[in-house]
Amino acid sequence: MGVIATERLSTDRYVKAAAISYVFLLGAPLFAHAAEPAASAVTSNQRQYSLDLPASALPRSLTALSIATGQQLLYTNDQVFEHHSAPALRGRYTLPQALDQLLQGTGIVWRRTGPGVLTLESAPRGEALALDATRVDAHGLGATTEGTGSYTTGVTSTATRMNLSVRETPQSISVITRQQMDDQHLASVTDVLKQNPGITMSQDGGERFHIYSRGSEISTYQLDGVNTTQEYLTRNMPSTLLDMALFDRVEIVRGATGLMTGAGEPNGVVNLVRKRPTREFQSYVQAGIGSWDYYRAEADVSGPLIDSGKLRGRMVAAKQTNHSFMDWYKQERDLLYGVLEADLSDTTTLRLGVDYQTYDADGAPGVPLFFSNGAATDFSRSTSSGPRWMYEDLTTKNYSLGLDQELANGWQLKLAANYMDVDRDSLSAFYRTGAGVSTLDQATGSAMADLLQVSAHQVQKGLNVTLQGPFELLGQSHEVIAGFDYLDYENNHFTGTAGPANFNFYTWDNRISEPSSYSPLLDYDVFIRQTGYFLATRLNFTDDLHLILGARGTNYRYDSIQVVLTPGGRSSPSALHERGEVTPYAGLVYDLTAEQSIYASYTDIFKPQTARDRTGKVLDPVVGLNYEMGWKGEFLEGRLNSSAAVYLIKRDNLAERDGLFLVSGSTDNAYRAVSGAKTKGIDLELAGEVLPGWNVHTGYSHSRTEDASGTRLTPQLPLDTFRLWTTYRLPAEWDRLTVGGGVNWNAQQSMKTSYNTRIVQDDYAVASLMARYKLNANLAATLNLENLFDKHYYAGLAGNYGHYGAPRNATLNLRYDF
Structure with missing residues (x-):
């Protein structure tokens, strides 16, 4: 006592x-x-x-x-x-x-x-603000990162739903905190993700981003731990376009995450955690200007709504407009987020939130990577691939609910739900291309575009319920969690066409006649429903040895139908149903000291498939198995986290053509299940406060994916990536000034064309700088300079599209904290 x-x-x-x-x-x-x-x-x-x-x-x-x-x-x-x-x-x-x-x-x-x-x-008046809000949490961190000034978090639950530190979790985890987002001026999800080691991305024509981790594309994103999914064929992909003003942090778990997410690839999950109302009043406004007519404004007000503080509220608003370094391509973003939180009793807290976001893009980014003879192109960075009238507009509404119920003896019941409603509207004239194919003639500049009209409506409903708490066994305290989650996804996609258009890419000046009418072309509907029950426990055999065991049972249903609406068109339905698919989880952690531990883990995930064997039986789902071993350190009372991991991902039950056999009673090719691709890699990461006032987030990742014969797959993704970002607040009489900088390095990338040629981009590094000066206790000015040495490079390769990285640019931001 x-x-x-x-x-x-x-x-x-x-x-x-x-x-x-x-x-x-x-x-x-x-x-x-x-x-x-x-x-x-x-x-x-x-x-x-x-x-x-x-x-x-x-x-x-x-x-x-x-x-x-x-x-x-x-x-x-x-x-x-x-x-x-x-x-x-x-x-x-x-x-x-x-x-x-x-x-x-x-x-x-x-x-x-x-x-x-x-x-x-x-604290002396103004001290917390003068010290960038780091004083209060200079001795330790919780889950919330806002106001801590930290580049790491003390608690994370994305991997297992249990409240564990990064060191206690036997998987690779990266966290981008509120402070790092503010320091680096990271305003979108893609801005955030590209700062993480091991995360790479590409972008095809338009606003469709492909985010890769450990050899495959991430399709599961969580909002406050509630699963959402993306269907890439529909291009209605709001999760990669979200504005970051309403989020406290982003947690990325790399590797298979089937225990929490159900069906998918063994690559990872991205969890975006929203800001919540605070018990004390706080508020800020900020405005920024930058290169290419960049303008952005934000406001955030939070605090108690009644004297007792039992009812709290928060509102966040943001607006951004910008042109770009590409001709006739610009964007506009709007965000409004409101949330109420109430203490219904000393043990019950209820949250209700709504966020409304619009994303409007005019024109289209990207350039053709190669000509129809297979030769590489070399366009200027100002070139873009869309006509002046082209646009793509997305409106996303999220309605969220959270209920936290504290029970006796340290147990707690949590419920989180999210309802997402997305509308997409687009008129486009995409330069016609395909994987490894080009329609652009090198000699004449002759090219072809498809004139399309698209409207799509998407609804996602998600629910997550957990019951967790401690229990005593054999003289040790242990933890257990049981949960249920539900995901319902429906996307209705309509495409109209005005036919193809021939134009000269060299002389067109982004001008193609805008069609006056469109004819129906395609109706594509997708329905996904997934339910899962999971159970996990953390057993403490001794004070130093911990075992996490878990399992999930999943029911999964995927139905889609593509109907070609032109005369003579056809209907192409597809259905995937799996029941009772079991996904295990195991992780062993041994504490070498109070600050260091080693771990080994096994996680897996499944993905249904449609291929059938000779008898007509649908092949079992592809299983992605993630084996990982590593070391983690948690230093300076949790203010600095470091990790080193090696991993192997195997994909079993991949469909392979079964010779010349056909499915019995059918003209379809027969397939057999084989052990297929492997991904091997290394992850190294350091994040947090190295010395008082010195924050660092850096990491190196190596990832190689091979097929069963040892041939490298995904050469369009770099084998190696390195990320570094650091800031330092000067001491003594210079303590109003914070300086920072960093570099992102990617190894060589290449892509094979259909013309027996290969497009190669050598390794490259992009450097950036920042400086922030506190004019007084409330007002601060921040200057960010990106691509310091004006490096000329492709930020991503996809199909026959290359997207140039932005040239040297600057942003100045003024922020006033009340």
């Missing part, structure tokens, strides 16, 4: 505080039981406790924390009794992490003043 928090109080307040303390002392056995350490520790700062603290007045929470940790907390009554409340704290925390969560937004900081003694005191 610990020493309770002590105070210097007047007589009447002393009686009140004594009564409160007595109540908590009576409950000490419960807190002591919940606080049994789940990991070894060498200091009280590093020791982790399993805490069960309900939302409460701050002094009650501090008293309970003192009892649970055995540490004495000293403070004065005017700081804590008058105005502040504390959030619920459930999960495994170090003492610094727990304090930082309880004190977030209060203006109170803490310091260790003796063995087992910590003193809480008000």
Whole structure:
């Protein structure tokens, strides 16, 4: 039992505080039981406790924390009794992490003043802001990254839904925090993802991005842990176009994630975590200008809506317009996000949110990579491939719900739901191309475009329910989680055509006559439904040895139909149904010290297929198996995370042509299941605060994918990538200035054409710089300079499209915090 928090109080307040303390002392056995350490520790700062603290007045929470940790907390009554409340704290925390969560937004900081003694005191006015909000969490981090000034997080649940640190999770995880997004001026999902080692991307004509990890394309994105999916053939892909102003952080788990996501490829999942209302008032406005008529404005207001703080709200708005370095190509974004959070009781919190986003693009980016004779092109970076009247507009509405219910003995029930509604409207004249094929004549410039009209409507409904908590077995505290998730996806896609158009790519000046009418061409409808039940547990055999075991059972249904609407057209239905598909999960973690651990894990995922064998039986789903081993370090009381991993991904049950056999009673080719492609790789990463005021996020990744014969696949993706971004806040009299910079390096890429030629891009590096100066405690100016040395390169290769990276450019942003 610990020493309770002590105070210097007047007589009447002393009686009140004594009564409160007595109540908590009576409950000490419960807190002591919940606080049994789940990991070894060498200091009280590093020791982790399993805490069960309900939302409460701050002094009650501090008293309970003192009892649970055995540490004495000293403070004065005017700081804590008058105005502040504390959030619920459930999960495994170090003492610094727990304090930082309880004190977030209060203006109170803490310091260790003796063995087992910590003193809480008000920060000098303006200090937290002057220090970029890093002082409060300089001794530990929780899940929320906003306001911490950190490049890492203390808690992540994307891989297993259990609240674990990055070090405790036996998979490769990257986190882009709110601070890094602000420092690097990362305003879109693709801006964020390309800063991660091991993540590469390409873009074909228009606004369709392909995001790759460990040899295949990511199709699962989560919003607050709720699964959403993307069907690339429809081009209605809002997840890669989202604005980042409403998100606190982005967590990327690499490798197979079947336990949490069900069907898919063994590449990873991207979880975008929204900002939430705060218990204390906070607000900012900012405006930025940049190259090529770039203008952006943001506003964010958050805080309590009633005096008790039990009802809180937040609103975020953003607007961006910009031209680009490409002729006749520009974009416009709008965002409005509102969320309410209410404490229905001391143990129940309800959240309701709505976000509305529009993304409008005029023209089309990209250039043809090669001519119809197979020779490589060499267009200027200002060249674009769409006519002046071409546009693509997407409107995305998300309705979200969250319910957190605290139960007895540290257990909790969580429910999260999301309803996504997306409309896409487009008129286009895409330069006609295909995989490895070109219609552009090198000698004459003759080319062909398809004049198309597209309208699409998509609805996604997602639900995730979990029940988790600790249990005691054989003298150790363990954790278990059970859950259910549901995904329903429907996309209705209509295409009209005005036929082909011939034009001269050399002289067309982005002018093609706009059609006056379109004829029906294609109706393409997709329906996906997936339900899954999962169970996982973290068993602590000793204070140093931990085993995570889990399994998921999934029911999956995919139905699509393509109907060609021209005379003589045909209907092409497709159906994939799987029931009771079991996906296992296993991870073993051994703590070498309180700061370092080694791990080994096995995860897998499945993907249904339509191929049939000679008897007509549909082949079993393709199974992606991810084997991974690594080392992780969590230093400086959790402010710095590092990792090194090696992995092997195998894809089994791949369909291979079964000689000349046909499916029985059919003219279709027969297939057989074989063990196929393998991806081998290395991931290295370092993220967080290296020294006071010095943040770093850097990493190296090597990934090679081969078929069964050892031939390399996906050469259009680099074998090796390196990412580095760092900032440093100058000390002493220069402490108003923060400087930073970084470099992104990609190894050689190539793509084979249908003309027995190969397009090759050598390795390249792109450097960037930033500087931020605090004009006063509230106002800061940030300058970002991208592509410092004006490197000429393709940012991605896809089909016969190449997308140039932006030339040297600059952005200036002014931000005022209230």
